[in-house]
Amino acid sequence: xxxxxxxxxxxxxxSAIVIGDEIxxxxxxxxxxxxxASRLQQHGVPLERVVTVPDDRAAISEALGAELGRARPRVxxxxxxxxxxxxxxxxxxxxxxxxxxxxxxxxIDAHITALLERIAARGIAVDGAHEVxxxxxxxxxxxxxxxxxxxxxxxxxxxxxxDGGCGADTxxxxxxxxxxxxxxxxxxxxxxxxxxxAGRGEPTHVVELTHPYPESAINGVLxxxxxxxxxxxxGSYPGYECTIRLKGxxxxxxxAAALVREAIARLHAxxxxxxxxxxxxxxxxxxxx
Numbered sequence: 001x002x003x004x005x006x007x008x009x010x011x012x013x014x015s016a017i018v019i020g021d022e023i024x025x026x027x028x029x030x031x032x033x034x035x036x037a038s039r040l041q042q043h044g045v046p047l048e049r050v051v052t053v054p055d056d057r058a059a060i061s062e063a064l065g066a067e068l069g070r071a072r073p074r075v076x077x078x079x080x081x082x083x084x085x086x087x088x089x090x091x092x093x094x095x096x097x098x099x100x101x102x103x104x105x106x107x108i109d110a111h112i113t114a115l116l117e118r119i120a121a122r123g124i125a126v127d128g129a130h131e132v133x134x135x136x137x138x139x140x141x142x143x144x145x146x147x148x149x150x151x152x153x154x155x156x157x158x159x160x161x162x163d164g165g166c167g168a169d170t171x172x173x174x175x176x177x178x179x180x181x182x183x184x185x186x187x188x189x190x191x192x193x194x195x196x197x198a199g200r201g202e203p204t205h206v207v208e209l210t211h212p213y214p215e216s217a218i219n220g221v222l223x224x225x226x227x228x229x230x231x232x233x234x235g236s237y238p239g240y241e242c243t244i245r246l247k248g249x250x251x252x253x254x255x256a257a258a259l260v261r262e263a264i265a266r267l268h269a270x271x272x273x274x275x276x277x278x279x280x281x282x283x284x285x286x287x288x289x
Contacts, residue, residue, distance in 0.1 A: 008169040012045050012200040013074045015067040018052040019060060019081035019090055020179060032079040032177075032184045039188060044201025045075070055081055060093035064174075073166040075196055077188075080179030082155055084133040090176060091158075095141035098162060098174075102139040107146050108156045109138035144176070147191040155180060157187035159196070166196060205250035207257040210241040211264045212277045218244070221263035229256045240284040 016036055022028040033050045040047045049067060053059040060081070067076045081090030095102050112134050119126055126134075137156060144158040155178035164171035175192055177184050211218060215238050222244070226234050232248035234256075244260055246253045267273060 008073050008167065008171075010071070010073060010169050012166060012197075013071060014040050014045050014047045015049045015070065015074060015076045016047060016051070017060070017063045017067065017076065017078045018050065018179075019055060019078060020052075021055045021087065023052055023080070024054055030079075031181050032179065035181070035185060036077060036079075036188065039193065040197070040201075042203060043193065043197040044203040045197055046201075055087040055089055057089055057093045057096065060090060061097045064094065064097045068162065068172055072163075072170050072172050073168060074172040075166050075175060076172060077175045077177060077192075079177055079184055082137070082176065082178045084136055088136070091140055094160065094174060094176060098141060098160065100142040103142045104135075105138050105140045105144070105146060105156070105158065108140070109135065112138055140176075147175070147187055147195070155183050157183075157191070159192075166200075204247045205253045207246045207253050209244045209246075209257060209260055209264065211244070211267065212241055212281055213267060213273070214238075214276070214280050215242055217267060217276065218242070218260070218263060221260055225256045225259055228259075229253075232256045240281050 014036075016033045018030050018033055020028065020030075023030045030052065037047045037050075048070065051063050051066070053063045060078075064076070067074070078090055078094075081088050081093075092102060116126055116131060116134065140156075140158050141160055144160040147157040147159055157175070157177045159176065160174045162172045162174065166173040173196060175196070177187055177192075215236050218236070222234055222236060225232065225246075229248070229252050232246055232252050235245040235247075237243045237245070246256050246260070248256075
């Protein structure tokens, strides 16, 4: 199972679906999508969408449909909604969306059995309702495969190939992960990256430059860079020190960065530069209104 031996001609893309009422309610901060973006960046696999939905079957299905409808091959990573409680609906929603039944994953079920035996050995009673709730975590969409070793953690991670999986030009792979950040990160780094991401993209060269002036003071050269280097992505982010981020093929990025450095140097030498810097940074100082 997993990706095919022959790599598809089209580049791999990624989407993330974050699932949880607690995130939309502002009770919990989503850190998984940002962390995932940084890992995908290292593999040169672009993260094109991040969508957050509630613990609701219809909402999860809507998000799955939208991401499966985007350009392929694609990896779609879900975060959250996997567990023992009634609001953990991700696995059920995925099964319904792709039209398969929920089945018992034997390795996860065996892991739960061993856990129940250890609990009993400590003299802790587990009633039938408690056991049913725990075994819910072993019910996965038919056709999914366990992401190696993940049953040893607190929650399982499984994947499901659609239309041949992300190893096919027209395929996609759903990676269904728990929302607990430590488990999400452990399963991703230990299993998802090696199995689905490694060798699938070309890491992007990135150069970051900073300057202490308003963004508008440097816009002229950024427009020149955009016109001269259309294959270089240019981003500008304001702050006490403004950041300019250039991404793309290394030689082109370095040439573009040289133009921006020259522009910043000229700006430093401009009469009134110190006054402009002071006024700009005062705006960003703590307590500034």
